[in-house]
Amino acid sequence: MPSSQLFAVNNLGRVFGLSTDEACWRELDYLGIEFKRLSAHESVLWALGGDHQVYVYVYGSSVPIRVCEESYENQRWNPIEGFTGVLLPSDRANFSSADGLTSRVLSTITLPTLAWSWESPWHLHYTHEGQALEKEGWTYAIDFPRTYTAEKRWNSCVRRRKWVRYRRYVALDTWSAVPPIHQDATEEPFIDVSVGGGEVPGEDPDRLMVWAVTALGRVMVRDGVDGSCPEGCRWTHIPTPPDMDVTSVCVGRSGRVWAVTWDGKVIVRMGVNRDCPVGNGWVVVEPPEGSRLQQVAVGVQAVWAVTRDHRVWFRRGLEGSDSATSYNSIMGTSWLMMVGSLNSVSMGPNDQVWGVSSEDTLVLVRTGVTPSELAGRTWKPISLPITTCESPSNSGQSSSASPQSSVSGAGKVTSPDTTAPEDINLEGVEKVLAGLSVKDSVEEEEGKMKEQQEDENISGKAEEKTDGALQDESLAPPQSMVESVDSPSIEIKYPEDCSSLESSGMSDHAGEYVASLLASQSSPVNDLKATPGEPSELEDGTTQKSAEQQHFSPNTKEWIESRLRHASSTSSQGSLGPLRGEVGALREEGPIFNLLPVEDDHLWMWVTGGGCWIKANNMPKWFVSEGSPVHSSEPWRVNVLQRLRQRHEEQIEPFSGSVADFAFVYEEAVEGSSWAISGQCRWWASKQWVPASVELVMVGSRRSQVKDATLLLHYSLSTPAVEEISIGSILLVALCVDSSVGRSLVALYHPNYPLKPKTLSFSTETEAEEWLNHIALACKTFRGHKKRPSQYAVWGLTAQGNLYFHDKYLTEEELRLEARVSHKELPVSEGATSAVLLLDRGFRPGCFVSVLVEIHERAEQFHVNLQTGRGTDCNIAIHINPRFSKKVAILNTKKKGVWGQEEKQGLMNITPGRHCDVSVMCDDDDFKLSIDEQYWCSFKHRLPPSAITHVAVRGDVTITNVTYNHGAGESQLTDWYWRGVGGHFKRVESGACGVTWAISYDFHVYIYTGEEEGGLCKGSITSESGDRLLSDTRHMYVWENQRWNPVTGFTHRGLPTDRNTWSDQTGRHHRPKESIRLPSRHWSWTSEWCVDYHTPGGVDKEGWQYATDFPFNYHGHRYVTDLVRRRRWFRKCRITTSGPWRQMEKVALIDISVSPMCASDGTVPVWGVSVTGEVVVRLGVLLDCHQGDSWILVPAECPMMSVNAGVHSHSVWAVSKDGRAHLRLGVTPGIPQGTQWVNVDSPGHPLVEVASGAGAVWGLDRAGNLHRRTNVLPLFPEGTGWELVCGEVISFSVDTIGSLWAVLESYNTENGSVQGVMVRRVGITPSCPIGTGWQHTLGTGWSAVCARMSVPSTVSIPDATD
Amino acid sequence: MAEDREILREVWDGRVPVCVQLASEDCNTLSAPDPYYLMVPRLSYFPLVMDKVRKHFLRLISSDLQEAEMWLESDGMPLKWHYPVGVLFDLHCGGASLPWALTAHFSHFPEQDLIRCPTREVVESHFMSSLKEADGLKHRGQIITNMKSKDHKQLWMGLCNDKFDQFWAINRKLMESTPEEGFKFIPFRLHSPSQAPIQRLIRPLTEDGRRVTLADLLLEYLSVSQEGDRVVIQGIEVPHDTPLQWLSEHLSHPDNFLHICYIPLQS
16 A cells, blocks of 8 residues: 555644654645645645635646647738738637637746746747658648648648647645635635545546635635646636535545535535536535534545534445435435544545544544444544654754744845855745746746846845844835735734734734745845845844754755745735735744744644545554564564574574584474375366365475475366376466356466466365465475566566566576476385376476386386376377287377277397386477487377376386486476566566566556565565555446437447447457456455546547447547447456555656666666656666656657667657657766657557667557567667567567567467467567567466566676675 | 564574483383483474384383373473473473483373373364463454364464474464554463463553563562573563563464463572
């Protein structure tokens, strides 16, 4: 579970966050604004400030919020002047939007608020539908609303070009004021704000709903709040029923809105859905009898409320069902009083509940809230230490110095040797002013003039400030205030002493603060200009230089900037006046803030858990300090371990075998013996499920190693049969839950049947998981533990999101093991005269079995069989039968109980009374037989040798020894052992130094920690770090299909040949919604079925896509010829699992690529593409710091969808959302982010992914065709064209030596086609660069592969495991 | 529970070297037979690990004693088989002189001191009842009663065969606790030589949420203690500030009881 935060406000109006993986409240940077109320969503906080204005706090994400503003310049040709901006009156404006309907003069396109800043000036866009345009970027057409082309033709009468300019949201990780309703913010202050949404059925998940209440009791909605516009566009008034003035509002994640009226009733918004996100009417809900409500909290399936007498109520009878439209399901039926007495209550995204208690104002959490028990059990206080805002400057003031006093301290920095900070200040001030000028001077294209003016203003103001500061009580507004137009006079109280401050708890210091800030920032600037080198009059005796220097630590710059940002956004309404006006109050700050009460005694006023994910059965470490699972550093634990080891040294070691002091070794009382786990299952045999008993027999030593293990299946199919599977031959274990038939399968992949598993079926999921676990653990211990996969590992993801890796780099120990596994003696009991032994890896060509027997003196005959089973009724592929009486050896086969044609051979030196070594080697066409290592004869295959499973020896002999070699000396792809790793992902990428990152289906980024436990692959005991909980969300889809007929229009009644009304995407399978089940018991539904309005290809407003017939190209608009339509329904579900992954916070990526090469400083650049299409590079990723330290943005002209970092410096490729490839130039070890994008054409179909390695570039298009870029040369990395390689590719990966790996959608084998096969391209040679075919690996159902690093051919391999 | 494999593994691998002599009165041979040297798992019970010894001595004793039950004695004290080996060792030998010298008897069964142990099943039922009692204290018995009988069997077989993973695969369920609450009560037994063990109710946390440590337990239940007395768990002297919850999770014997041995100075 990723960490998330709970937020609370204390009585001083400061905001504190409590992360779910910490046990400490941390103050958010204090920027001079106190807050009264907060409302949190996952990535954003909305708050009601002490000044009754609304503020928004956007968490800084690594991916910037960028918006591209565009404007088209239109021109028309006339015979005299050629193309000019003079257009016909009926034409569009000279500068217009793309459709020409609105005029967009560049200079009128301004930043929406000062939380934004321009990234660049206006510039031309040089591509048109993937084609590069000439220098001026014009596209031509005959007339305006036409198709534009890049070439100018004789009949081109009009032309246009596109100007673009990017703006970026800069107020990240800081508070930014949201513009008020009226220009005068005090005209209608706010009294409540609430954020919700994100789970409105069918709506974009990043579209949030923000509702607020003004002091006039009016309900306002903030429109247009989404991922690219966090502060929204405008306030819209939502009328309330007459005499229903609202005091408080709460909006839930699914869009439910409950508002509390002055008289303590609740009104609930009805008709909220995707088409009408603000709803269409109110319905009154009566309060609990005899009480008036004060506040409500709306969750997904529950509503809690607090009445004015502090009693707590839970609303009964609500239904979470999104499709439920009945009044009751939305409003509930009755109030249920809960124990406890609260001031306020808040609900989390999964209906968890928090509150602030009324007596002791503690933050409480409701325990035991589960989907089945939404009311929970008890309230539990969260009492944790509090870390206050780390003020960067404790400028010699008392320890309780608030940031404000430190800011004033900053202002006092005047010493001549602090030039750097002055630069910073200057820069900061300019930024503010640049921002202001944009707002103030819309008529000017460039704000430079104004900036200068403003600069002068500031200078003047600073002087005034100095003046003001000299006077004790100078509150007179300075002259500059007069300039500002309609300055909102926010009611700002300036407490005379601390008592008034305390009384007005959250009085408003915002304006004052900003004033002080501006003053303080500008003062050194001014001082520097005016009196360089001279100490200012302002310099306070208490301000110590050392403190000042400390203040200007490297992060100060950031700090100051963030505050300035706040300042700039606060003043975004042009309300500079009052800010400047309060300059004179500066002198008051010192005493006021020094008298703040010490912050030990927190009184919590408000709590919000809107973005906080907790689970009832897995509460955060908030409650008891010992909750932390690892005590490894505790002194007593260290001591205990030390003494235990000492005990071992003293009491055990001297007596155990390792020390030779004793003449004899103490015997172990308990011998290492085998142990077995057994159970019942069903086994797939002869095309049916037969009941079987399964037994895992492990032979191990004391230290719980597994020397050998065998899986035994006893089943009865007309006759009792046994299937033996040696653990060494199980290479991949997978779980498949088929809940529709109540069956959970454990699939075991074996090298002989690489694409067809042996399957055990269990009746319950838990049982199947247990067995999967037992088998996987036995495999793992049998093969020995390894610390972490090397950088040469190949990673694979299954369609179910499960992750496996195969480590291509084997340690010597493993090589020995391989050899041991491939060549082994089969167990024969002493003196045995007959035996049937399992050949666990079969008997393919290359395999070899040797039977050493002692032939009895009076022997008549014996035989050696290679057969397909254990029993007597099995088929025999070769029967070697020396008969001494007849002095001949018979060779034969037996198929279905019938012997074949006998072949006779001489006995060579097989004679009674001596030892004899009969060996059989399997060749492609025949068996080669030899006696005592001398060639004897050969025997043509009559039965496929792959069916052989056992060797049987019987007759007048004593078996001395049987050796078996399955010939795995050279590792084949189908011999790879795949180890499972916990987690659930869509994409995994690894690269240099073994840095491995993964992306989940909900776009969260995870970093591999190197362990193996978690998920279904947990060991019997987890490692020290404990389970890391992860969660992920997926969508399940069904398609609804309809056909048009002239009488009834579109109906579900189709033609008999048509697809089902409800189907999967292909339309071939019937998929009613009820048949869609959760993939496993770890999943739960988080929504109901909804129509998907984001189906690729576009939809109409009911979600339909039209086509002339099934299965054709679908489009979102209905044409007359369209006779069929379909629409997609989706339902969200969520998995909770665990795995060795650490989540990277505040970032959502759709693609990543870990560079296989290190940069010059030894770091590994990790490229990513954000959900918004921005390309970013993570810097500072090291072997021991896999998460890196910072993101840098690689700006691109168009949004991207995938990125790939290749081996060589010139090979970072990206694909834009429109399917074009882009090559990044200038990528060197020194400049990992490169310099410039180059556009490369696409191979017909739009591309989805491009990857490069070892000089080859490969691209995958949307139709699943893989192409190779031709003529790619070091000097010409772009190449010239695309060459088709293969179709039906789902995912591919290129490694450092140019090997091409892929997952194929379907792969044809002898027994029909299988889906999701991982393959490697074979036959890639200089003369045939696209290769000749595919070689498949083990297993099916793969969805992605990542093989970026290949084992170098040189022998010495640096040990990456250390 | 917080599983600390490193500690659990060390605890599990605890062994005691023993040297078993046949009691002279039972010996049927002329010369005294060779003693039998053995490494005995601390966490096991003597009846489970003495098969080899018994077999070894059976050849040397008179035929009328062949069917008799073997019992062990250390320094004149009959050993109670129903205590784990490690506890007996800590109480009677304490590692003063290794190996631990034991005498095997086949006659004169001390009926007043020992209970009979005719078969392994008796040990099993004793072990299981201890487990149940411990789980009763920890979780009101909910976990053990919800287990299948094959899980019970696996616990027992894990102990008998000295299989750490086999045992802990199940035992981890018994050691589960919520981090904020811990066990209901800590199942412990405070042994001291020549006294019946003390078993009381003690919670892992105090009313105000403080972790109860070993020191708290000793203060409450150890009436007399003086300088030089040793308190031994699993053969080691545990720091007294170690939380009981952690001790219970990691240093308990397979019967899920934390066996604490108090050894006064004079002994």
